[in-house]
Amino acid sequence: MMKLGLSIRQLGYHAGAWRHEDVPAAGAMDIDHYVRVAQIAERGLLDMVFLADGVALRQRDEPPGSLSRSNQNVELEPLTLLSAVAMMTRHVGLVATASTTYNEPYHVARKFASLDHISRGRAGWNVVTSWSQAEARNFNREEHLDYDARYDRASEFVEVVKGLWDSWDADAFAHDKATGLFFHPDRMHELAHKGDHFQVRGPLTVARSIQGRPIIVQAGTSEQGQDIAAASADIVFTAMIDLQPAQAYYASVKGRLERHGRAAADLLILPGLLPVIGRTQAEAEDKFAHLQNLTHPLVGLQNLYGPMGDLSEYDLDGPVPEPKDPELRSRAKVLLDLARRDNLTIRQLYMQASVGRGHRSVIGTPGQIADTMQEWVEAKAADGFNIIPAHLPGGAEDFVTEVVPELQRRGAFRTAYEGRTLRENLGLPPPTSRYAATEA
Ligand SMILES: Cc1cc2nc3c(=O)[nH]c(=O)nc-3n(C[C@H](O)[C@H](O)[C@H](O)COP(=O)(O)O)c2cc1C
Known part of the structure; x- marks a missing residue:
């Protein structure tokens, strides 16, 4: 069974999308627009909706007049937005992007753990390092950190976040009104992390995530990016246009897992796919x-x-x-x-x-789109796809009403959600706490 995400940023990926007659031009600031799209995804039994993000207006007015004609300028902050979407959906996973360069690990651990509880086990964090000068200038810097420094910080950042997510055992809270014991003190863990970039004592002030820990998504293709993915990610989101490089990348990332004591099935690789769907x-x-x-x-x-x-x-x-x-x-x-x-x-x-924008696009019938999706999965180039609709909500609607049933007919996609949490639906193993061994 392939796994499917739906990228729901703004009004779709096509530069002309906001001018389409069916697209609400002010939708990127309208919670009803996002709820509607997430509910379409859930109707199609998709694993998750996905929000890419940046912490600056990255585009420049080059050539002059271009900036004011593009829709990529205002949008709702992803975690705030997904908290609201959580209340209007029940099954679909909720993945938001947060930068390791412009956050502190404690903030990120706390927010995603909270989203996990709010959504009852559906949160995911897309780990990015941020790359633009524009972002640096919103965070006290003239220049963005160089590549190696960003990745060095990102590796330690992810380790700290995972550590904080282990702060409490799943059964830490006694809530025993009769004896007055609120939690079992031996089931709370202080991280006491001291590293090159961070000193974080912990514990986190959010109980253990419903799915053990939120899903970690990594979106970076370099050697460093692949290493972080192999060490920590549950999903890799990648941009691939042709089958052969996608197969090579797939083999390269999966090949790194054993070094980290992980199996090939523990990490899902989802390239982006932009479908434009017609009956003919x-x-x-x-x-x-x-x-x-x-x-x-x-x-x-x-x-x-x-x-x-x-x-x-x-x-x-x-x-x-x-x-x-x-x-x-x-x-x-x-x-x-x-x-x-x-x-x-x-x-x-x-x-x-x-x-x-660097992702594969396929313009064709539902059958043709299902063919290419199956071909990539069978050729070990993908475990599924992150669908990046050209325009919203129409592109999501077309995919869910036309392509999903075609995949289901072929036995390539679920006909009901298997589990309650995003992790269960993705078929990923529950994570073990770093303190589990010492307790046993
Ligand atoms: C498919 C894909 C999606 C990405 N999404 C984001 C994003 O939403 N926000 C962001 O700041 N960077 C995003 N990035 C950038 C990466 O985090 C990273 O900075 C960039 O890819 C350079 O690292 P690399 O050489 O390891 O790929 C994305 C990259 C890829 C490949």
Whole structure:
């Protein structure tokens, strides 16, 4: 059975989504919009909804006028938002992103443990290290921490959070009104962590998570990212466009598990997948073309700005010029080669470059989309997918009403939730407390 998440950030992944006639343009600030999407996910028996996040307005106004035409600027804070969604759903897992660079472990441990209790065992933490200058500038720095420093901090951060989540044994609380014993003192544990980055005494002021500990998701592809995933993650969220690199990545991450005393089945790898679904191929392509045409040219050009510079002075329906920067960077070269090979105009190039943002996209019928999903799972490139809808709520609705039944007919996806918690639904083993051995 494949595992499925649904990315529910903002209004969908397509740059033109907010202008679509079915999309509530103010939805990213409207709890009703998110509740509606999460309830669609739950109707489709999906494992979880997923919120990517950043702690700054990362986009720049390049070319001028692009920023004010993009919808990626305001949204609800993920944990606050998912606490509200928890009250309006019963089964679907709730995964939020929190940065290890701009938080303290105690904060993160406490918030996710609380979300786990509020949702009765459905919380997950997507561990990211944050990468942008814009975020650094919101947290007392001019420059963001370099790569190794971020990952060094992240490894210790995750260990501390896991330690804090073991603060209380599952049966720590006696609540014995007759004797007056509130908790068994030997079932509370002080972490007393002293490391390079953190000194954290503990214990956490939240009881043990209902699912043992919240699910840990890791979204990073480098060696360091893969090592953190192998050591601690339950799920890896990854961006893969082609089958072969996805298989290599899958083998590489799973190959690291044994070193950490873990089995291959203990970690699920979920690449992103952007489906555009039609009853026929032609209908799917029409839907896609409609979205593409809603991309404002300045927003499209923003996607080319980093590698190619400002192309706003050129004819959008003319050829792609040689970038002025003589030191062609690798991404610029990839784009230029693509444009030359397929004889693309500037408009066609930005449209291609902005689809899926590094994730695989499939435009087709429910059968075709189910085929490619099954192919990836059978080829050991994925254990399931994080669906990143082009627009919301329509993209989620299409997936749940068209693709989910197709997967179910093929026996590739559940027909009822198996368990009560996210961990049980994912089929992952319950975690053991680090203090369990000493107690036995
Ligand atoms: C699929 C995927 C999703 C990500 N989502 C986020 C996110 O929501 N917020 C964030 O700050 N970084 C996000 N990142 C960035 C990573 O946390 C990390 O900073 C970046 O991938 C660089 O590390 P790497 O070289 O190990 O991949 C994501 C990365 C990937 C691959």
